[in-house]
Amino acid sequence: MSYDDVEIEDMEWNEELQAYTYPCPCGDLFQITKEDLRLGEEIARCPSCSLYITVIYNIEDFLDKKSNEKLEPSKQQPVAVA
Amino acid sequence: MEETEKAESSTNTKQEEEPQQVWSWGAGTDGQLGTTRLEDEHSPQLLKLSFLSPESVGRISMLACGGAHVLALTSGGKVFSWGRGSSGQLGHGQMVNYLYPKPVTFFDSYSIIHISAGWSHSGFVSDSGCLFTCGDGTFGQLGHGDYRSHCSPVKVSYFVNKNVEQIACGMRHSLVLLKDCLEDQVYGFGSGKRGQLGISKDRIRSVSLPQVTNGLEDVEIVGIYANGDCSAALSADGYLYTWGRGFNSTSDVHCPQYVPSSTSFCQAALGWSHALVLTGDGEVFMLGGSHHGTLSDLEKMSPARHLSANSSGVALEKVSGLDGVKVGQIAAGAEHSAVVTENGAIMTWGWGEHGQLGSGNTSDQTDPVAVNVGDEVQNKNTQLEVYCGSGFTYAISTTYLPSETC
Ligand SMILES: [Zn+2]
Numbered sequence: 001m002s003y004d005d006v007e008i009e010d011m012e013w014n015e016e017l018q019a020y021t022y023p024c025p026c027g028d029l030f031q032i033t034k035e036d037l038r039l040g041e042e043i044a045r046c047p048s049c050s051l052y053i054t055v056i057y058n059i060e061d062f063l064d065k066k067s068n069e070k071l072e073p074s075k076q077q078p079v080a081v082a
Numbered sequence: 083m084e085e086t087e088k089a090e091s092s093t094n095t096k097q098e099e100e101p102q103q104v105w106s107w108g109a110g111t112d113g114q115l116g117t118t119r120l121e122d123e124h125s126p127q128l129l130k131l132s133f134l135s136p137e138s139v140g141r142i143s144m145l146a147c148g149g150a151h152v153l154a155l156t157s158g159g160k161v162f163s164w165g166r167g168s169s170g171q172l173g174h175g176q177m178v179n180y181l182y183p184k185p186v187t188f189f190d191s192y193s194i195i196h197i198s199a200g201w202s203h204s205g206f207v208s209d210s211g212c213l214f215t216c217g218d219g220t221f222g223q224l225g226h227g228d229y230r231s232h233c234s235p236v237k238v239s240y241f242v243n244k245n246v247e248q249i250a251c252g253m254r255h256s257l258v259l260l261k262d263c264l265e266d267q268v269y270g271f272g273s274g275k276r277g278q279l280g281i282s283k284d285r286i287r288s289v290s291l292p293q294v295t296n297g298l299e300d301v302e303i304v305g306i307y308a309n310g311d312c313s314a315a316l317s318a319d320g321y322l323y324t325w326g327r328g329f330n331s332t333s334d335v336h337c338p339q340y341v342p343s344s345t346s347f348c349q350a351a352l353g354w355s356h357a358l359v360l361t362g363d364g365e366v367f368m369l370g371g372s373h374h375g376t377l378s379d380l381e382k383m384s385p386a387r388h389l390s391a392n393s394s395g396v397a398l399e400k401v402s403g404l405d406g407v408k409v410g411q412i413a414a415g416a417e418h419s420a421v422v423t424e425n426g427a428i429m430t431w432g433w434g435e436h437g438q439l440g441s442g443n444t445s446d447q448t449d450p451v452a453v454n455v456g457d458e459v460q461n462k463n464t465q466l467e468v469y470c471g472s473g474f475t476y477a478i479s480t481t482y483l484p485s486e487t488c
Contacts, residue, residue, distance in 0.1 A: 003373075012220070023149060023201050023253055023472075025377075025415075025417045025433070025473060026416075026435065026436055026472065026473040027111075027112065027149050027150040027166075027471070027472045027473040027474070028109075028111070028150075048109070048111065049436065049473075050435060051377065
């Protein structure tokens with residue numbers, strides 16, 4: 001069961017992480033990339049803990065942009081993991 | 083009688099007293115623990131805080147712990163900050179992390195009396211009743227009428243010539259308690275989507291200028307609280323009011339509602355999905371918190387447990403496992419809780435994945451467990467206090483010299 005359901009409009013695009021993010025109660029950020037969203041993924045995970053949220057979005061909003069977006073790099077970021 | 087750690091090896095002169103000791107534990111990867119290491123700690127770490135010499139700035143009178151940063155207010159009205167600074171929330175004029183306490187020099191010519199740390203913004207109240215904010219302003223949570231972020235504190239012009247008493251910073255919103263001869267009001271600004279501003283029955287996305295919170299106009303408020311998307315206030319007659327994100331997956335509350343109770347409360351603390359209240363008799367009650375103690379194992383969560391309790395859908399539950407020991411102070415992190423008992427013990431429970439319970443491991447706890455902060459001798463001149471950030475915890479032990487105790 002996910003920690004929370006969060007609408008995509010309430011997530012913030014993080015240029016550095018190249019991901020949509022939302023605060024995690026551990027202090028880090030739940031993250032999901034545009035590529036994840038295009039693939040229909042609805043779980044945004046936190047790199048520092050076991051929690052995850054369910055992202056509510058319209059997949060069509062992301063499919064349209066596919067042609068002019070390059071693939072996301074790995075979402076591994078220099079965030080120390082406990 | 084002074085019983086500090088150094089007592090046996092010293093001649094017990096005043097210079098050798100250690101008036102304050104500070105411990106931290108839990109999530110630490112942004113430097114929020116002040117250990118100068120970027121790692122989690124599962125048990126209390128005694129910090130070496132050189133700025134705490136009585137000759138320089140005095141002792142810490144209050145800590146404010148946010149998403150991953152910490153503000154310390156000293157008895158001399160100065161502010162230190164450390165931890166995550168990527169949104170400017172440390173107020174040092176930069177957007178970088180600091181691993182150890184650094185003075186917020188902006189306040190050199192001010193005397194600060196109240197502070198609050200939100201997810202990624204900070205608020206400061208001066209003795210002249212002015213409010214200053216810095217950090218992430220994306221949702222209007224700095225109250226300056228725009229959506230800009232600031233890495234140095236900026237005076238909130240809306241409250242100029244008004245007397246601000248308290249500031250409470252949540253995830254993306256802020257509350258202000260105003261007290262002066264003309265009005266006595268709670269204001270909200272920032273994100274309002276979950277009702278956390280209490281300014282309208284309609285769904286408000288955000289406001290960047292302070293607006294009066296409805297429904298508290300005739301209530302004397304003595305404390306305001308914000309965490310996550312939740313808001314709360316404590317009235318002088320001991321009622322807890324809550325608004326914002328509903329506890330235990332209940333619907334959002336857009337106007338402050340008081341929590342029905344036969345006893346009155348003297349302290350409150352707010353997490354992301356729970357609240358704690360303390361009665362005058364030293365009993366602790368929890369509101370919401372169905373995740374508490376089971377968050378690491380998400381399958382165990384039971385969000386529908388109290389759905390029929392009352393109009394706001396949640397019931398106050400007495401915190402068991404304290405064995406009748408009275409509690410003197412309470413604190414709440416995002417998903418964990420900490421209290422100090424009257425016999426000087428620190429107890430924690432809730433989510434423990436980052437070691438924020440200080441129990442030496444990462445287990446969740448449904449019932450309070452004791453935290454061992456070392457062999458510090460507790461006596462009547464020593465006062466312990468706990469403070470919780472999102473995923474971390476601080477404890478401060480202050481030893482008052484006999485002449486200071488009344
Ligand atoms: Zn996390």
